[in-house]
Amino acid sequence: MKQSIFIADDHPILIKGLNDLLIEKKMNVIGFASDGQSALNFIFKYKPDIAILDVEMPNLTGIEIAEECKKNNFCTKIILITLHKEIDLYLKAKKLNIYGYLLKEFALEEIETCINSVKNGIPYFSKNVKDYIGFTDENNSILKKLTLAEKRILKLISQHKTSKEIGHILFSSPRTIEKHRSKIITKLNLSQKSGSLYKWVQKNKHLFN
Structure with a gap:
């Protein structure tokens, strides 16, 4: 049986x-909404397998809908689409198990790949998002190479x-701090150019909050 898909x-x-593309790909689109509250009401009533939600909508955001679904233990798998490229929003989505x-x-060019991944229970976070925000999942493991003092310096x-x-x-x-900075640059495999460490930290400061 085809998985049911809802779009808001x-x-x-x-x-x-999105609808035209998914219908063309023989996918089962069961409904639409143009605001967050209507979307949440639909999800509560029909419990679609997959919900494609805009992050910014009137009444409720896609993130708020995801929070409600998580709170109520709904099985609907949520895909967020957004114009925003902020790291905080990305990390919040990951915490909500989007x-x-x-x-x-x-x-439009990624949605089919995304849905097919989600159907198989594999989360799909677009590489385009990571490229824009300068975030890679590897950065957490990179930090494990650093000493506590080096992490404090980065913070x-x-x-x-x-x-x-x-x-x-x-x-x-x-002078001691400069020596630490030099070691950190080597461990992170950064350029020796002036400002390279500062730029890296500003791109990845979410790791030090």
Whole structure:
């Protein structure tokens, strides 16, 4: 039996585009909504296998709908589509066990691959999202190479502290902090160019919150 798919977005053109594409691919689209509350009501009533939700909708966001589904232990697998490229939104989606995450500009070209992955119980987080936000799942494992002192230094760099300020906080000389920074650059395999560590930290500061 084909899995049931529901689509919610406040842009009629995108709904039509997704629906036409999925129908062409012989998928089972059972309903639509153009606002978050209607989407949540539909999911509560019909419990579709997959719900494709826009993050930004009137009344309720896709994230808020996902929170409600998780709270009520619904089995509906949620795919979020969004214009936003912020790391915080991406990480929140992962914490909610979202099954798919796509940027709107790539939604039509990626949705079939995403749905097929989700059907098999495999989450699909678009590489395009990771490229835009500069995040890779490998970064968490990279940090395991660092000492506690080196991680503290990275956290302080993420707070825009200079080597002198970091030294004062950690009771070390600026020269010692510079040595630590050099070791961190080597461990992270970064360029020796000035500013490369700072740029890396700003891209990945979610790791130090």
